[in-house]
Amino acid sequence: MKAVIYARYSSHNQREESIEGQLRECHEFALKNDFIVVDEYIDRAISGKTDNRPSFQRLIKDSEKGHFDAVIMYTLDRFARNRYDSAIYKAKLKRNGVKIFYAKQPMPDTPEGIILESVLEGYAEYYSENLARSIKRGMKENALHGIAMGSPVLGYKIGNDRQYEIDPVGAKAVRTIFTMYAEGKSKTQIVNWLNEHGFKTSRGNAFNKNSLSRILRNDKYIGVYRYDDVVLEDAVPPIIDKTLFDKVQATFRHNYTARAKAKAIEDYLLTTKVFCGHCGEPMVGESGTSKTGKVHHYYKCVNRKRKHNCEKKVEKKEWLERTVVEFTVQQVLTDENIEKISTRAMELIEKELQDTSILIGLQERLKETNKRIKNLMSAIEQGIITPTTKERLEELEEERRDLEGQIAREEMKKPLLTKERIMYWLESFKRGDIEDVEYQRRIIDTLVNSVYVYDDGDKGRKLVLTFNISGNNTLTISSSDIERTAPLRLNKLDSICNPCSVERNDNGAVCEYHIQCRYFYDMVWMCL
Known part of the structure; x- marks a missing residue:
């Protein structure tokens, strides 16, 4: 009689016989009973509670071809741990003329054998369900005590007491990710920074935008422990504070509403930061072509654009961005603020x-x-x-x-910077070229939190700016304020190293401490 062997192993249950052991017992059984083994079907690390097993399904399909007459298994529960699946698939094999044999559980071919097999199948299903219930109960009990389960996420390691502990290197990466995102840096910029500085994910891989999204949404970093329906506050040592976490979540929501920004040919610098003062909805970038063929760029209220239920007028892109940058530089980079920063x-x-x-x-x-x-x-x-x-x-x-x-x-790392040098750099930054789009972008991304634009009747318009600084961080601007303000005459400082304000050498390269300076440069903006 031609036979095949089916072997299965569930990784979560270490008491099961290994695949190799099952095959050895089945081959010995075949030899003793004059079976000719023509093939082996093996499913590794798959539970018998499901019929979604590749080799098992292939065996059932191959039984229709008449290439074998019997299936040999180590024990009855290798076939299935579900009585419904067991009955269905045994009926299919029987219809295809294939008999089932168990190497370690011989079944008599009698009515009593049918009853015995049914009892053993019921016990196998009971054992499986009871084991799953016990495992789940034990894991929930562990969760109630804040015990770490599974692989640790970036920034944490598992201590000897199986509690989460902070990993200093990973925690540095996590803090940087949240800080840079809250400052308006793009995911691509953050990923590039992390990879350039040699940081790795919890699995030891390079960062990508997908891994970044999971980190930014994980409230474990503010001390929340989650498992199934168990939620514990302050059960994990926090890596970041809740204020920063909430700011990042708000930024996520803003970026989602403006997710077409990356597809725009024209770069609208205030996207996710400019709002309609009348209805509170975001204003998004749009463009239109005049009769003369000239393309105009402007910001338009989402409610007016989609629902047509807001009367807020559109705002010219260039005018609005330049105005925001001019007043931000004047309001934020004051002598007093530079001293504090x-x-x-x-x-x-x-x-x-x-x-x-x-x-x-x-x-x-x-x-x-x-x-x-x-x-x-x-x-x-x-x-x-x-x-x-x-x-x-x-x-x-x-x-x-x-x-x-x-x-x-x-x-x-050593204190290359002094307070005086930081102040000098901020003064240099204050005198940047306002016509330079990159300079505008840096001012807006770093210093501007939000801009609300109002139509102010015959008076023109009114802007309310909120800045990323502590203390007096709000400024209201009217049309008369804008008219009284002389245009800023600022110059590029091409001969200055951006991070540290050290003069470049003759060939235009940055100063010899540029790597360290980048570190301190990033630190300065964390102090706003």
């Missing part, structure tokens, strides 16, 4: 320099990576070398180079 920046820089947790975390990772490389080299010296071994060794060596680079950057 510089003082706060130095305090933050000194605190950051005193914190060696990131450096220690990187050194521990490097030590562990070197240990893995050493173990792999020992295996190679013993003759264990495969394409996979070579690929893994290259991955570890690349990881070591990245870690060494990060450690070098951490060790190089």
Whole structure:
């Protein structure tokens, strides 16, 4: 009699016999009973509670072809742990002339055997359901105590007591992600920054925009523990504060309403930040062509555009953006604010320099990576070398180079900046070229939180600006204010290194400390 063997293994249940063990027992059974084994069907790490098993379904389909007369399994529960599936598929096999045999559970071909098989199937289903219930109950109990389950997310590691602990290196990446996004940086800019600085995801991969979205929406970073229906506040050490988290979620909502921004040929700098003062809805970028063929760009209230129930007039793009930039520079980059920002920046820089947790975390990772490389080299010296071994060794060596680079950057950090130099840089930034679109973008992205535009009758229009600074952060501008304000005459500082205000050398390159300066430059804007 020609037979095939079916073997299955559920990874969550470690008491089951391995695939190799099942095959060995089934082959011995076939030999003793004069079966000729013509094929093997194997499903790895798939529960018997479902019939969605590739090899199992292939076996049922192949039984229609008449190539075998019997199926041999290790035990009855390998076939199914669901009585409905068991009855349906056994009926199909019987209709196709295929018998079922169990290597470790012989079933007599009698009416009593039918009853025995039915009892054993019922017990198998009961065992499976009871096991699942026990596992779920145990996991829920763990969740109620805030015990970590599964793989940790970026910024956390699992301690010896199975509680979440902060990983300094990952936490640095998380804080940077939230801060940059809240400041208006695009996902592409953030991803590029993370990858350029050698940061990795929790799985050790390079960052992409998808992994970034999951991080930005995860409230675990403000201390919330979630599992199934269990939600615990303050059960996880927070990495960021709730104010920053809420700001990021609000930015998400704004960006969603303006998701066509990336597709626009013209760059509308105030997208997600400009709103109709009358109905509160966002104003979005639009364009139109006049009779002369000239293209005009402007901002239009969403309610007027889609629902036609708002009378807010459109605003010319160039005029609105330039006005916002001019008044932002005048209002925010005052001598008083520059003094405050510089003082706060130095305090933050000194605190950051005193914190060696990131450096220690990187050194521990490097030590562990070197240990893995050493173990792999020992295996190679013993003759264990495969394409996979070579690929893994290259991955570890690349990881070591990245870690060494990060450690070098951490060790190089020293207070290159003084309060006076920060103040000088901010003064230089204040004198930037207002005609430069990139300068406008930086002012708006960094300093502007929101702009509300009102039609003010015969008086023209009124703007209400809110800035990303503490203290007096709101400014109301009328048409008369705009008329009285002389246009800013600002010059580009082409000879100045943007981050640190150090003069460039003769060939136009940035100063020799440019890498460190970029770090301190980012720190300055965290102090607004």
